Amino acid sequence: MPTPIDRATHLKAPFFAFAAIITGVAAWSIWGGDIFPSQDPTGDPENWSHEECSRWLRNRNLHPSPLATTAELLERVKANMRAPRS
Template structure:
């Protein structure tokens, strides 16, 4: 005589829903919140927009101030840029 647990495991709907939730949580933990990472700005920082400056600083955990001007952000970016090693 089948038990309630046997009947629940024989149904496919709840199993597929549970598998989808587990897959989604695993994907979120692997890729983090930024599933589609934005590209790093290229070129000279003087030519970057305000949003590109914010993106560059956020990717490096420099915590840009929302009240900063583009000139202030560019100054901080130049101070934090690394010298390329040859």
């Protein structure tokens, strides 16, 4: 007579659900939640919006302040565009 553990191991749906969860967690940890990286804004920074300036700074780990004005962010963008990359 099969035990409850025997019956549980013969069910396919729970196995595939568990496998899907493990695969999803592995993919998330490998890509770090950044599966579709955001694109850098292009063109003249003078014409960028507040969000584009913030995104450009975030992509370079320059941590833009959420309280900064667009002019302040633009100043930081220009200062870091001139700086040589290492």
